[in-house]
Amino acid sequence: MSELPVGITRERGLHLLREMLRIRQFEARCAELYGAGKIRGFLHLYDGEEAVAVGVMQVLGTGDSIVSTYREHGHAIARGIELGPLMAELYGRRAGCSGGRGGSMHIFDAATRFYGGNAIVGGGLPLALGIALAEKMRGGRGLAACFFGEGAAAEGEFHESMNLAALWRLPVLFLCENNLYAMGTALARSESQTDIQAKATAYGVRAAVVDGMDVFAVEAAVRDAAAFARAGNGPTLLEFRTYRFRAHSMFDAQLYRDKAEVEEWRRHGPVISLTTRLKAAGLMSEEDFQRIEKEADAEVQAAVDFAEQSDWEPVADLARHVYAEVAAP
């Protein structure tokens, strides 16, 4: 386990832990609610990958944009979307952050420039290019941060996007969450070249491999990539080595991996790793941890209450928003 970086304060450490626990407790509740039939459709949990979302969002500012995947609860929470509208979206209620029309896989929030969970693997990358291109053409400093899994590296859109982003030096952060399995297919069973960063490098995209279980390593790598992009130097791909502790979705019997492998990864998961280090450094007590977890649980409970109390959109509004009701910005 890596050391705490120099200069980490108690306040900073607890903030990062709190952000990760908000995601984890939110999703633990989601799993229960799925079992209870409150959440339907596909539900992809982020459990185990929290350090990536939290580390990334420490760097991004209000002028930056995010394009995400169908496993995006963590990205949304770390970005600052409130848990109430998020949970209401998973319930499919009118007060959901996408008006209930998207559900778990399609979280949108214009206020935080959260351009949605995209459920077509690789489909978000070209969108991120365009958002970055718009920013560049206007002379802005904003970045487009684009999350995708390692499975996307097999899609043509990944390769087209690497090439175009490098060619036009677009301010894009390609954030690859390599959790080793594209649904049930292990990387080595689907890719002739399993080194994702090598693929990016081949297109002239700067790339690095990052320990995705270490929130400090994630933050440092993103800070460097963001500065590089803001200076007009173009995109970076960061391959975060991470792992999802739970099934791909709620329909997954996990026949493709050993329980021992999951347990091994859990032992150096992002929350346990940060907790252990903060305690060892004397920056946090067990009471602190309990308190933060309890606060997160209370916030999640309030979100569930908010979702439960939100009404359903009337069926008469079914066709709303197929076409825009207001002029586009």
Next chain:
Amino acid sequence: MTPGPGSRITYREAVKQGIREALARDPRVFLIGEDVGRYGGCFAVSKGLLDEFGEERIRDTPLSESAFVGAGIGAAMAGMRPIVEIMTVNFSLLAIDQIVNNAATLCHMSGGQFPVPVVIRMATGAGRQLAAQHSHSFEAWYAHVPGLRVVEPATIDDARGMLRPALESPDPVIIFEPISLYNMEGELTDAAASVDLSHARVHRSGRDVTLITYGASLWRCVTAAEELATSGIDAEIVDLRSLRPLDDAAILGSVRRTRRVVIVDEGWRTGSLSAEVAMRIVEQGFYDLDAPIGRVCTEEVPIPYPKHLEDAALPDAARIVAAVRRTMGDAQ
């Protein structure tokens, strides 16, 4: 110099002038696609625009339809007004994920937070001996999809004028430009300044039969109507212009006047726009009909290369005339 009303110009030139005006009018507008810049456009539509507007706004792309169409969609969501050019409708199938899964869905799925004001232009149709991977008419595929607006200018005025309302629309608009019309010459009229996106237009008024069509087939219908006129059959021609939404009121209005209909569609008959139009007439105007609806569509073959076979596959005036005569029956 910008050609004004009364000028005789080609369809190609009319499209170019529409793009030129848009670029001059709005700094958010840019043209993006394969060979739009240095080459001047695969069909020479954008020739000269690079010199006038520069590389930032006349943006050549790699052969990556999905990436540059998606980039256009993303840029539109982020406040720009891109005009994306895809060389032909056949190539657009490489970007159909972006068009159908993203452009068409994101406004709805985001609860209205993210409109997608992108314009995607592409060449469509046969008639230039380009064989089966450059000549098809997949308008119906796109017209099938809620969230998209689909138009096909068939006249010089529409070729010039449709881009402006398309760019002003907050929704994704697909503009189909028939390959066989780029060299067509015609007169630009005052109407080019104020065309709309969603209405059909009666191109020729007539009493006896309605020909409903769009795109290059408009001119096949015009030829057919002239021939029919010599034997005393007065055909009305409705140019759909908008393929999504379809202008039911204009379609039914004409049907109620003439009570006989032939639909002319360069798409294949099966699952075609002609089928959709016919069914709407049946649903809303069955009792206004005096005869079964006729259809002239492209033969159900991949478009062949040799001219005689390509011609045989496509709707033409002779087949339209024959279909009208069948529809007229004893009324002739």
